[in-house]
Amino acid sequence: MATINLDDLMEKAKELADAAGKKTGELYELSKYKYECIRLSNEMKKLYEKLGAVVYKQVKTGNGDNKEIDAIASEIDDRKLRIAEIKDIMAEMMNKKICKNCGTANPKDSVFCSQCGAKLEKKEDVCGCCEEDAACDSTESAENSTECSEEEKTEE
Numbered sequence: 314m315a316t317i318n319l320d321d322l323m324e325k326a327k328e329l330a331d332a333a334g335k336k337t338g339e340l341y342e343l344s345k346y347k348y349e350c351i352r353l354s355n356e357m358k359k360l361y362e363k364l365g366a367v368v369y370k371q372v373k374t375g376n377g378d379n380k381e382i383d384a385i386a387s388e389i390d391d392r393k394l395r396i397a398e399i400k401d402i403m404a405e406m407m408n409k410k411i412c413k414n415c416g417t418a419n420p421k422d423s424v425f426c427s428q429c430g431a432k433l434e435k436k437e438d439v440c441g442c443c444e445e446d447a448a449c450d451s452t453e454s455a456e457n458s459t460e461c462s463e464e465e466k467t468e469e
């Protein structure tokens with residue numbers, strides 16, 4: 314499983330905010346994002362448990378229903394995406410660049426990740442709504458960026 318250095322990031326966020334004597338508004342923003350990350354992580358944990366229970370039931374009954382599994386999996390993906398988005402926002406606030414491969418926060422001007430060596434994408438090359446290349450930028454991301462992560466909820 315990929316390591317999400319969320320705790321590190323939070324710790325750094327706090328340190329930086331404290332050190333720089335940031336305005337309370339920004340601190341509030343950071344703690345709001347932090348809370349949202351924790352909430353999404355907890356939701357993900359529950360979804361993984363649910364997924365495990367469904368798979369177990371299917372193994373036991375020999376009755377495979379991929380729809381149920383797919384629905385839970387896409388809910389997990391939804392949380393993952395939103396956590397990645399929030400980490401990006403937090404990194405932006407802290408002048409950091411998050412490695413898409415390992416989640417490490419690198420200095421903003423880094424070209425490669427200090428942890429895993431992966432090439433760090435330039436912010437403007439990535440669509441904010443789906444993290445695909447800028448190709449989809451022209452179509453939806455500008456206006457529908459908030460809808461993107463909400464879509465899959467209807468599946469359940």
Ligand SMILES: [Zn+2]
Nearest residue numbers: 412415426429
């Ligand atoms: Zn990395």
